[in-house]
Amino acid sequence: MTSHQKNGCSDCSCSDIETASPDQQGTSLDFRVEGMDCPSCAQTLNKNLSKCDDIQKVNVNYSTAKMSLTVDQSVINDLSFIQDVQKRVAQVGFKAEPLTKPNKNGQVFTIEGMDCAACAMTLEKHMQKLPEVQTVKVNFSTGKMQIVHDITDDQVIKEVNKAGYRAFLDSQKQDGQSKQAKGSNNTATIASGILLVLGYAVHFMDFSALLSIVFYAAAIIIGGTKPAKSAYYAIKSRSLDMNVLMVLAAIGAAAIGQWMEGALVVFLFAVGNLLQNRSIDKTRDSIRNLMNLAPSEALVKQGKELILRPVEEITIGDTIVVRPGEKIPLDGTILSGATSVNQAPITGESIPVDKEKGDAVYAGTVNENGSLEISVTKLVEDTTIAKIIHLVEEAQEKKASTQAFVDRFAAVYTPIVFILAFAVMVIPPLMGFGTWGEWLYKGLELLVVACPCALVISTPVAIVSAIGNAAKNGVLIKGGTFLETAGAIKAIAFDKTGTLTEGKPKVSEVIPMANVSVAELLGIVRTIEEQSKHPIAQAICDYSLERDIPVLNGRDFKAIVGRGAQATIGTITYFAGNPKLFNELNVPLDHVKESIQTFQDEGNTLVLVGTKEKVLGFIAVADAIRPITVNAINKLKQTGIEEIVMLTGDNEGTARKIAANAGVDRYIAELMPEDKVTVVKQLQNEGKKVAMVGDGINDAPALATADLGIAMGGAGTDTAMETADIVLMADNLEKLPYTMTLSHKALQVIKQNIWFSLITKLAALVLIFPGFLTLWIAVLSDTGAALVVILNSMRLLKQKK
Missing domain, CATH: 2.70.150.10 (Calcium-transporting ATPase, cytoplasmic transduction domain A)
Structure with missing residues (x-):
């Protein structure tokens, strides 16, 4: 079967395909495509790639084996986008290699000091304003900045420092400078705390009100310098992050004479940030530890x-x-x-x-x-480990649907509460309800509560922890979307050969007839099959070799396509093949018909051996179930999977036997590769979220069609790592129940984080107006909630395999 037939092209009459979105201009990104054997393959590629939002126009040229994509300038140097295109092409059976290389100045920096996703947005907007920067992408979850620029590395680092964060290009620089920067932050926080205590002590002893204010003011200045710098660039970038709200709260508290409140706000915010950063670093360590696995010298x-x-x-x-x-x-x-x-x-x-x-x-x-x-x-x-590291980092940058929803919610929620806080400060005193100081204080409390920091990090930190844990245990999950999808799967379809079974046929029984011994029968069939590379022929030869059965002196070897093979030994021509071969030779099979049927019903493939006159015996060959299969399927059912289906191209008897031994709920036999896609769609039409498990090569169309594609044996095949959504690096099923359990646990943790964040915010909002909530408690509730969310997410790092 040709690749264009496999992928649904019904004819070869179509010309090169070009599709475009009107009134859009972009940059060309060119690929060389391998595997196209017909112009209509362009149609297949076009349909698949037109689903990508970042692609404005697709032009596939069969004659030159090239594909040109018109894309937005922002993704032209985005390596993750290029790899996503390659994955989409691989899913329909082709291979794409980029001819347009990313800009050589594209680099990845590690960023420290970001407290939440809003900080990443602030830094990204600041860097985008630099004329020498072509593209920049900052990801809070991974702590990485991907940037294409025309300035020096030191200038990039300097610009990041201006915005209040720290950038490191490589691990050596990070090890030294990062510790120094963290030490500086710790010193500022400690100094702020000491000044706060001194100010309170002076105030408590009623020694000097002015001296007390001086200590408080010094605590605000020393502890608030970093957040003030970050707040300046956030405002400049038109972002409302936690730094902006905290600085406004501290300045407002000082303005109405609440100096201790202002100092306490700054100190608690600084302590909360240190704890958050330290906790988030632990979740990122799961990837950094992978990077240190391979030696630097050999x-x-x-x-x-x-x-x-x-x-x-x-x-x-x-x-x-x-x-x-x-x-x-x-x-x-x-x-x-x-x-x-x-x-x-x-x-x-x-x-x-x-x-x-x-x-x-x-x-x-x-x-x-x-x-x-x-x-x-x-x-x-x-190397495989380098690909794993890249795929895991890339996966952490892909937003889950829950995270995308939370980000959209936060983008609306924060400015609304900010406007509400301003209204609380101004409208009641203008209408004669209370004093300006009283309502300004309540407005400041509302400002602090406005920052949805805990809510925004509730999903990404959980996903980073889960993906990092999975990578450590030999499972690649390529994004938060796939982690969430795995938690909703209700049916799993398995390819049989090489997935549930070992994929290597073995001789299960040798049945000699017509006064021929087992040794004689094996000698004849080994001589015939010695020249063949067919898996069944190899299985018979290996079986004979283990029993020291010698090869006889044969000649005139000939393969009979779809039937078997023949050879002449001495003066007699012998045949080895399926029952169809002997039917065509008009050899009587009535006396073995019942035995043949029995063995086939038990899941065996039969190789009959004989001459043009009679059958001398037959050999039963079967594909053995993997030792781990039954246990893995039982554990999958315990995780909540409602139906497990086996898909195979084997006959009904073989499928029935394997299905019964493996413990699957349903099997469908005698399928062509394209038929598996139809079965997956049928399962989806039954209202179930379906995962497909295969080897990532022959099963690529079915893996792409399923809600979740899971490939086995990723350590040995690049195709599996490219095409599937989840890759089990080991060539067995023992990691699949662990993966499903981890995804369920991750969904549970994400829900806990979201509800905890929302309830905390709601409680704080309710307590503001009766006067039960002080400014420093509002800060504590916000930073504390964020810390609780992070610690709860870190439990996913400890999920046992």
């Missing part, structure tokens, strides 16, 4: 010498040596040596995997015992 073999070189200088084909107990620095293939490798950092498997010559190994895994010589197969930036 022993390269040059002749008889071993030279220690940075991994960045090592190229494909170089030979590296890894000693017992050392981490493997780069992906490669073992040239010599045998060992056990702890692959837990990549796949999450707790048991070391035996490796020998010819086996693949991955950067970041640990060589448990034997010394190895490894031929490097991937550059440092292309």
Whole structure:
């Protein structure tokens, strides 16, 4: 079947496809597309890519195998956008490589000091105003800024510092300067606290009212310098973040003579920020720890010498040596040596995997015992661990639907409450209800309560924690949307071969007939099948080899397409194949018809062996269920999955046997690859959220159609990592129940955070007007609520596998 047929193209008469949105101008982004064998493939690509909001025009040229996208300038250097395009192309069976390279000045900086998503928005708007900056994207969840610019790195860092935050380009700079910056913040907070205590002590002893105010004012200035700087740039960027509200509250409190309240507001805000930043850093550490898995240097073999070189200088084909107990620095293939490798950092498997010559190994895994010589197969930036790190960071930047809703809510809520606070300050005293000072104080309280900091971070911090935990345990979740979707899944469709089963057929029984011994029968069939690469032929040959059955002297080997094979041994021509082959040869099968049916009903594939006159016997071959399958399916049902369906191209008998042994609820047999898409749609039409589990290659269309595509064995296939929404890095199902449990727990934590944030805000709003809420308690409720939300989200880091 050709790729255009597989993907739904019914004819080859259509020309190159171009689609455009009217009255839009953008920049061209070009790709080379592999796998198109018909002009109508352009239609398939067009339909898939036209769904992307950032693409204004699609032009696919079959003749040149090129695709040109007209996109907004803001995404032309966005690596995550380019990879999203590649994923969409891969989902319909093709491969796209970008011809337009991102700007070489595109860089990623680590940002520290952001208290919430509003801070990220303030910094982003500030950097966008610089004429030398083409594009910039700041993400609060990951603490990263992706920027394309024409200025020096030091100038970028300086501009970030102006806005009240800290930027670091690499880990070495971060390690030194970050500690220094954090120490400076701690010193300012401590000094502010000491001055606050001194001011209160002087006031309490009634020593000097003026001296007390001086101490309070000093506490406000020292503790409030950083938030004041951030507030200035927030206002300049037309943002209303927590820094703006806190500075206004402190200044307002001082203006009405509440100096202690103002100092207490600043101090509590500073302490709350320190605690929040420290807690959020712990959630980000799950990714930083991944980055430290692979060594920075490797022993390269040059002749008889071993030279220690940075991994960045090592190229494909170089030979590296890894000693017992050392981490493997780069992906490669073992040239010599045998060992056990702890692959837990990549796949999450707790048991070391035996490796020998010819086996693949991955950067970041640990060589448990034997010394190895490894031929490097991937550059440092292309290793599996590098891809995992990139995909996880990218995933944390993708907003879940809940987060997007909360952000929209906060964008409306904050200015409304800000206007309401101003109205509270002005309207009642103008109408003669109370004093200006009284209503100004209530308005300041309302300002503090206005910031939805806890609400805004309720979702992203939970998602970062969950995705980080999953990555540590060998599961890649490519975004908050997919994490949320996993929690709503009610039906899972499994591909059979290689997913529920091992995918490697094995001989289950040998039945000799016509006075032929088992050894004689295996000798004949091994001789016929020795030249074949078919999996069933290989299974029979392996079975014979294990029993020391020799190959006979054969000749005139011939493959019979769709039927079997033949060879001449001595003077007799022998055949090995399915029952159809012997029916066509007019060989009598009446005496074995019942046995054939029985074995097929039990899930076996039969290879009959004989001549043109008679059947000499047959061999039953079956695909064994993975040892973990039954346990994994039982655990999935315990997580709330209502229906588990098995999809297979095998016959009814094989499907029935595997389904019964595996414990699935329903099976559908004799399916072509495109039929699996139809079945997934049928399950969705039944009102269920459906996940599809497959190997990410043959099952790509079904994975793309399902509400959630889950690929297995991502450590071995780049296709699986590109096409699926969730990737199980190990080639087994043991991580799937853990993933579903984690998603349910994440949804639960997100709901808890949102409700807690809303109830806290509502309670604070209600307590303002009776006078039960003081300004410092309002600050404490806001920073405290944010801290509780973060700590609650961090529980997801501890979710057991």
